[in-house]
Amino acid sequence: MTEPPAGQLPKSAEEVEELVESFEGKTRHLPGLIGRFITAVLVVMSLYHLWATTATVVTQIHRTIHLLFVLFLTFLVYPGWKGAARRIHPTDVILSLASVAALGYVIVDFEGFIYRAVVPNTLDLVFGVLTILLILEATRRSVGNALLIVVGGFILYAFAGPWLPAPWTHRGYDLSRLVGQLYMTLEGIFGVPIAVSSTFIILFTIYGAFLDQSGAGKFFVDLAFALTGRRRTGAGQAVTVASFLLGGPSGSGVATTVTVGAIAYPLLQKAGYDRESAGGLLSAGGIGAVISPPILGAAAFLIAEILKITYLQVLVMAIIPTILYYLSIFLMIELDARRFALRFVEIKTQNPWMLTRQYWYLLSSLIVIPAFMVVGFTAITAVFYSTLVAWAASYIRRDTALRPHKVITALANGSRQVLNIAVTTAAAGIIVGVVNLTGLGLKLSDIIIGFAGGNLILTLVYAAIALWILGLALPITATYIIAAVIVAPALIKLNVSELAAHMFIFYYAVLSEVSPPVGLSPMAAAALTGGNPFKTMMMAWKYTLPAFVVPFMFTVHPDGMGLLKVFITSVIGLATMAAGINGWLFRKASLVERVLLVVAGILFIYPTTSPDFIAALMVAGVAAFQTLRKPAPQPQ
Numbered sequence: 001m002t003e004p005p006a007g008q009l010p011k012s013a014e015e016v017e018e019l020v021e022s023f024e025g026k027t028r029h030l031p032g033l034i035g036r037f038i039t040a041v042l043v044v045m046s047l048y049h050l051w052a053t054t055a056t057v058v059t060q061i062h063r064t065i066h067l068l069f070v071l072f073l074t075f076l077v078y079p080g081w082k083g084a085a086r087r088i089h090p091t092d093v094i095l096s097l098a099s100v101a102a103l104g105y106v107i108v109d110f111e112g113f114i115y116r117a118v119v120p121n122t123l124d125l126v127f128g129v130l131t132i133l134l135i136l137e138a139t140r141r142s143v144g145n146a147l148l149i150v151v152g153g154f155i156l157y158a159f160a161g162p163w164l165p166a167p168w169t170h171r172g173y174d175l176s177r178l179v180g181q182l183y184m185t186l187e188g189i190f191g192v193p194i195a196v197s198s199t200f201i202i203l204f205t206i207y208g209a210f211l212d213q214s215g216a217g218k219f220f221v222d223l224a225f226a227l228t229g230r231r232r233t234g235a236g237q238a239v240t241v242a243s244f245l246l247g248g249p250s251g252s253g254v255a256t257t258v259t260v261g262a263i264a265y266p267l268l269q270k271a272g273y274d275r276e277s278a279g280g281l282l283s284a285g286g287i288g289a290v291i292s293p294p295i296l297g298a299a300a301f302l303i304a305e306i307l308k309i310t311y312l313q314v315l316v317m318a319i320i321p322t323i324l325y326y327l328s329i330f331l332m333i334e335l336d337a338r339r340f341a342l343r344f345v346e347i348k349t350q351n352p353w354m355l356t357r358q359y360w361y362l363l364s365s366l367i368v369i370p371a372f373m374v375v376g377f378t379a380i381t382a383v384f385y386s387t388l389v390a391w392a393a394s395y396i397r398r399d400t401a402l403r404p405h406k407v408i409t410a411l412a413n414g415s416r417q418v419l420n421i422a423v424t425t426a427a428a429g430i431i432v433g434v435v436n437l438t439g440l441g442l443k444l445s446d447i448i449i450g451f452a453g454g455n456l457i458l459t460l461v462y463a464a465i466a467l468w469i470l471g472l473a474l475p476i477t478a479t480y481i482i483a484a485v486i487v488a489p490a491l492i493k494l495n496v497s498e499l500a501a502h503m504f505i506f507y508y509a510v511l512s513e514v515s516p517p518v519g520l521s522p523m524a525a526a527a528l529t530g531g532n533p534f535k536t537m538m539m540a541w542k543y544t545l546p547a548f549v550v551p552f553m554f555t556v557h558p559d560g561m562g563l564l565k566v567f568i569t570s571v572i573g574l575a576t577m578a579a580g581i582n583g584w585l586f587r588k589a590s591l592v593e594r595v596l597l598v599v600a601g602i603l604f605i606y607p608t609t610s611p612d613f614i615a616a617l618m619v620a621g622v623a624a625f626q627t628l629r630k631p632a633p634q635p636q
Helices: 013-024 032-052 059-077 090-108 122-142 145-163 175-183 192-213 216-228 234-250 253-271 275-291 298-307 311-339 352-366 368-374 379-396 404-438 440-451 456-473 476-486 488-493 498-514 520-529 533-548 550-556 562-582 591-605 610-628
Strands: none
Touching (some): 013 520, 059 090, 090 122, 145 175, 145 404, 145 476, 192 352, 192 404, 216 234, 234 275, 234 311, 275 520, 275 533, 311 533, 352 368, 368 379, 404 440, 440 456, 440 488, 456 476, 456 498, 488 498, 498 520
């Protein structure tokens, strides 16, 4: 990866995309006939999935067609080795055609195929093994070796059960049983993860691509700067608001970080942020966009599907944690302004009301999807009609109109952006299939509870650590899926509500992307600013650390959804914790004062009233000491 030197930011959309791909996976953008062919297939893929929202398609056939498109395109779009990005190789063509054969077989012989899962014939075994191998190779290309190794480990576990020590032992399964489970039922590759990819996720990526082509991204950034740019903390706040507005449709913390950073980093420099602080703030805002309504990350759709609840219920659960997340970042920005004496930077923008009056319809992305769901539409139908609304509304102004060439680009980009997510869900389907076949999930939940001695807080701490370790190597979606079948049962056994347990896992899967030592968003921000990657990660952690406590709040609370009841003390607790982490209350805090503030913040946040009095005394003591303490003498 080539990092831009400090001060040399990407200037074009192509340069921004190249920097994003250097972290999320390099893809081919080929000219000529081959490029047009790939674009045509991408467009057909999007059109098929839009059509499928209003048509009746057999569930397993729809998921098979989705995976067929995904694998066929992945081998053409993602290069298989270094130096293979400039052209299609014969190996890529062979793998793409093998994908058509392996998954086309399911469709051609579907009536007989679905009844042979217990006793697969020879062709079933051949094409089943081929499909699994193709998914593994697609995973290596588009996601990376880490997930490939994890999936391979689970497959080996299915075979090696009789030779493993207790409590890991199981009866062991032969190739016929494994292929039947993974390839021929809805319990493996074609299970819940690929179901979400083939419905929710691809429709939302298409919707996001339509917004992007209409110029919504530029409007969001301009509006954020116009709303917040007239204060000393305006540069930092503008970055955070722009990340929130832009990141929802994009669904990618890295993409949001780089896109906003390419515009905003010079302003942060002028305000007085160093490279690492600026990069940390950019990545904190970018990753926050993935947990922000109305368009959460891909894992949020999985929550709705796994728990058989509406996506609207997931959104409602996410509202208060999202407010608290951004509140903690804004508190950090305010404290930074006082601690580092940040400078006011004039940001030349249009009047926000004038800007909103001109482009108000581009804000529909924050309203139309929840509005459609409130009146009774499913999330799938809501995003379908929201895409039509975005297309029609774009014609209100000539400069945002989605004319045919832009529609084609949006359709192609919508499919292209879902490829690595869909491959991740297919690979995760193999993991889920093995876990269900071997009973590993229940065994691991018992191990986790036993290790924690049945204590809920300790179990949550272990779960958070496990998610952090998984997130070091795996993308957010894969981290969530693996934890959902292993960690969630342990939390539910300890009387945590199902929704709260899955939201805890979702938040920690997302937060793993800003966690040392390999957080992708901070690394992308460091590449953009020229800062030290590890120091940038630590600064990102500083900005987001209070938010790591938020998932504990709605998990420990006996109602699960009862976070609203403790919202006021939560706000006070986050403010207190932010002051402790940043080392500034009324003036620079000593180490003892910082520790007291952090502990008081945790006590305020804990969802019972008894520790609040102790926390209030601790904060009052620190405040009084800082007020009465004489200021340090200024150097002559």
